[in-house]
Amino acid sequence: MANGTIAGQHPEEVSFYEYDGKRKGIMGWLLTLDHKRIGILYLIAMLGFFAVAVSMGVLMRLEMLTTGETIMKPQTYNSIFTLHGVIMIFLFIIPGIPAVFGNFLLPIQIGAKDVIFPRLNLLSWYLYIIGGLLAIISLFTGGGIMDTGWTFYVPYSIRTTTNVSLSVFAAFVLGFSSILTGLNFITTIHRMRCPGMTFFRMPLFVWGLYSTAWIQVLATPIVGITLVLVILERFFGIGVFDPNKGGDPLLYQHLFWIYSHPAVYIMILPAMGVVSDIIATFTKKDIFGYVPIALSSLAIAFVGYLVWGHHMFTSGISDTSRVIFSFLTFLVAIPTGVKVFNWVASLYKGSIDMRAPMLYVMAFIIVFSIGGLTGLVLGTLDTDIHLTDTYFVVAHFHYVMxxxxxxxxxxxxxxxxxxxxxxxxxxxMAKFSCWVFVIGFNVLYFPMFIMGYLGMPRRYYDYLPEFAPYHIVATVGSWIMVLGMIFMFANLIRGLYNGPRATENPWDGTTLEWKVPSPPPLENFDKIPTVHYGPYHRDWEDDRNEVVKEKH
Amino acid sequence: MKRDSDAHVANAHGHTGDHSGGHVHRDDIGSKMGIWLFLFTELLLFGGMFILYAAYRFIYPDDFKSAALELDPVLGAVNTIVLLTSSLTVVLAIVALQKKNIKLCMTNLWITQFCGVIFLVNKYFEWTHKIHLGIYPKGPALEEMTQGQTVFFGLYYVMTGLHGLHVIVGMAFIGFIMYFIKKNYITYNNYQKLENSGLYWHLVDVIWIFLFPLFYLIH
Amino acid sequence: MSHLNLSNTEEHIEREAQHEEVHLEHAEHDTGFGTYILVWLGLVGLTAITVTLSGISLGSLTIITALLIATIKTLLVANYFMHVKFDTTIFKVFIGVCIIIFLTMIVLTFFDLTFRNPLI
Structure with a gap:
């Protein structure tokens, strides 16, 4: 698309792809400070990592197709599930929506020309890439691919001879990238909103990003220091976690989950913001309960700090704290419920236009409800004892993540x-691939609930013959799901070359990004806009109100 | 007040010269907000360590007391005073710059750097003395100690070490700032960068304010 | 597109800007050398007190007094040296959020440690 220099080009007239500025070609991208280009850079890198992690998932499922050895040795299996987890979590799920869509859309949605610290933004991307590269380098150096699982639990992680140090350091660098993005977003939202854009006129996607950014800033450092301690423990034997030296491995788990549970909300909060935006657009009406949805994002972010202990129910923490954590866990359901009910209420009497994005959102509501409800089963102390470390947990977090x-x-x-x-x-084609994907998804993960309930432990290389039917169904499901994704990406890539040109506002959306050209020019707006209404306000509602007024 | 609203209007209106994607405008409050958020991450980085400290002190109360006897409270107190003084000189440097007294500003920053060096030298002697006695991870004296004492010294080395690292980073920041002041990039009406480095330096000070009684003064 | 007025005249900015009150805190307060030196003297004094108190056996109060004095020192540094006292409300809210989250972490961790038996 970028066709180089246009003589005498002005940044207002051409899209950000075509406007090269000081540097041309590839350097114009690698040294760009434009939030939209950085968003695209993230997208490209992220889809690469995602493809790698998906392939590993498919290989794992293939290994589980039959009992005993199918395609790989047990040690390879351990490494592959570890890598699958690390790449998916640290390189795709956590940074995914904020880094790609947050970067691209946050400034446009609040009527700004860019984020407040563009250089820091580029630095975050480089840290992300460096972290990803370190993770890849760790595969080929040291004592082999790490085999600790993505949670790096001590004492195994400080004793195994595999290359844990480098992988853990990679996670540390990625955490730093995440912190800088969060810091940038919070400051941007506070300082760069256009005239008239009050906090309660921001699109709900921005609210999701804002809540997420606070978790990124306030929780990530905890896991940062914990991972540094694991590295120090491995190199110097400082004895902070090693039980032989008086350390308490449970404290590692505490610190790890103090971050990693809120991190779950880093993954889901911006995504929930996307749901609100899409529903408002495709129901052609203002979202129901804007303020409760906005505030429930903050509430989820806060409650997220209170519940980490439910990852440790069977680890030996005190009974008192288990009961407290179990109780607090149920609190998460309240703000989440507020969101879901408001979404459903928004659908009511809306003129629903079931376009591809809306179809994905509908699929999300159903799939996520299954994931959320099974989460309650795991959050309940006594059922969790039975289900912990089984495929039930695997199914649950794949449904929610x-x-x-x-x-x-x-x-x-x-x-x-x-x-x-x-x-x-x-x-x-987009709708068709959505259907294929969702069907494959359920065929893949739903049997895991059943076998988990029946006692199939997670992370095991082999299984008893009675679990074979479930494993076979799940493996077939993985093929269907991947097929759906291939259809989807093929369609999207084909659209880049052959798709018809998009208009400024193809969906009849109301937020600010639909007021600028597609793709937007370098500085987004010719003139910084002034906003007079909420984000989902529609003209025809004015007209209707006027008609009503006239009648009376 | 006036200057910031100018900066804001410039943001609202303006193309700046650089069209490569950077939209340069000045927002001192935004810049300060950014640095504060960064300070929070630093605070919680140490916060994780303080949680560990609290937990282990709760688990091994007696071992912590006996292990702390190895540390010299006088040395710790001297370092506290040194850091407090360096914090004072940073704020005095800001006031001096506001009053356009660049010489006084630089003098104060030099004192800050000097205090930083004294702190590190002190720390160096403290650590080498411990290592000389064999109190270091896997060291002969530490191997003899109880589990709680081992943990105490593990935390001692990590927390003071990490803090020392922050002192070095803070000194580097202030070094850059001094260069900028010399080059007139930072002036009496454009000194947010000095202010931000100062905030970082004070945070390092605050962390030491807590480290000092927790490690040196348990009796 | 009636609801999106693309005008950006000065009046609009004046009238519509809903940003947090923008202050340049430097222009706001005129704290001279004197105040800062007084604060520093206070800090040194508190250091002396905490060292002295540590020599006296106060039992379980030792840790509490030490932390109390450290907190007072931190308040002095934050309010004066870090100018929090003169900053807008939003900075105070931010700091409050950060501290509350940190305290939450400690309290919830101690729900485990306090009631765990045996501890290790």
Whole structure:
């Protein structure tokens, strides 16, 4: 699309792809300070890592197709599930929506020309890439691919001879990238809103990003220091976690989950913001309960800090704290419920336009509800004792993570695709691939609930013959799901070249990004806009009100 | 007040010269907000360590007391005073710059750097003395100690070490700032960068304010 | 597109800007050398007190007094040296949020440690 220099070009007249500024070609991208280009850079890198992690997932499922050795040795299996987790969590799910869509859309949605610290933004991207590269380098150096699982639990992680130090350091660098993005977003939202854009006129996606950013800033350092301690423990034997030297491994778990549970909300909060935006657009009406949805984002972010202990119910923490954590866990359901009910209420009497992004959102609501409700089963102390470390947990977090953030990442991709690339994809194909994906998804993960309930432990290389039917169904499901993703990305890539040009506002959306050209020019707005109404306000509602007034 | 609203209007209106994507405008409050958020991450980085400290002190109360006897409270107190003084000179440097007294500003920053060096030298002697006695991870004296004492010294080395690292980073920041002041990039009406480095330096001070009684004064 | 007025005249900015009150805190307060030196003297004095008190056996109060004095010192540094006292409300709210989150972490961790038996 970028066709180099246009003589005498002005930044207002050409899109950010075509306007090269000081540097041309590839350097114009690698040294760009434009939030939209950085968003695209994230997207490209992230999809690369995502493809790697998906392939590992498929390989794992293939290994589980039959009992005993199918395609790999047990040690390889350990490494692959560790890598699958580390790459998916640290390189795709956590940074996913904020880094790609947050970067691209946050400034436009609040009527700004860029984020407040563009250089820091570029630095975050480089840290992200460095972290990813370190993770890859760790595969080929040291004592082999790490085999600790993505949680790096001590004491195993300080004793195994595999290359844990480098992988852990990679996670540390990625955490730093995440912190800088969060810091940038909070300051941008406080300082860069256009005239008239009060906090309660911000699109709900921005509210999601804002709440997320606070978790990124206030929780990530905890895991940062914990991972540094693991490295120090490995190199110097300082004895902070090693039980032989008086350390308490449970404290590692505390510190790890103090971050990693709120991190779950880093993954889902921006995604929930996307849901609100998409529903408002495709029901053609203002969202129901704007303020409760906005505040429930902050509430989820805060409650997220109170519940980490439910990852440790069977680890030996005190009974008192188990009961307290179990109780607090149920609190999360309240703000989440506020969101879901408001979404459903928004659908009511809306003129629902079931376009591809909306279809993904509908799929999300169903899949995520299954994930959320099974979360209650795991949050309950006594049922958790039975189900912990089984496939039930695996199924649960894939339903909430992949079915939640993953599906909404695809929804965002389809929703903002015309804005980001200035083209349209094939609508029918997008819907078809959504169906294939969702069917494959359920075929893959639903049997895991059943076998988990029946006692199939997670992370095991082999299984008893009675679990074979479930494993076979799940493996077949993984093929269907991947097929759905291949259809989807093929369609999106084809749209880049052959799709019809997108108009400024193909979905009849109301937020600010639909007021600028597709793709937007370098500085987004010719003139900084002034906002007079809430984000989902529609003209025809004015007209209707006027008609009503006239009648009386 | 006036200057900031100018900066804001410039943001609202303006193309700046650089069209490569950077939108340069000045927002001192935004810049300060950014640095405060960064300070929070530093605070919680140490916060994780303080949680560990609290937990282990709760688990091994007696071992912590006996291990702390190895540390010299006088040395710790001297370092506290040194850091407090360096914090004072940073704020005095800001006031001096506001009053356009660049010479006084630089003198104060030099004192800050000097205090930083004294702190590190002190720390160096403290650490080398411990290492000389064999109190270091895997060291002969530490191997003899109880588990709680081992943990105490593990935390001692990590926390004071990390803090020392922050002192070095803070000194580097202030070094850059001094260069900028010399080059007139930082002036009496444009000194947010000095202010931000100062905030970082004070945070390092605050962390030491807590480290000092927690490690040196348990009796 | 009636609801999106793209005008950006000065009046609009004046009238519509809903940003937090923008202050340049430097222009706001005229704290001279004197105040800062007084604060520093206070800090040194508190250091002396905490060292002295540590010599006296106060039992379980030792840690509490030490932390109390450290907190007072921190308040002095934050309010004067870090100018928090003169900053807008939003900075105070931010700091409050950060401290509350940190205290929450400690309290919840201690729900485990206090009631765990045996501890290790």
């Amino acid at each position: 992949f079915g939640g953030m993953g599906l909404l990442f695809f929804a965002s991709l389809h929703y903002w695709y015309p804005k980001m690339f200035g083209r349209m994809y094939n609508e029918k």
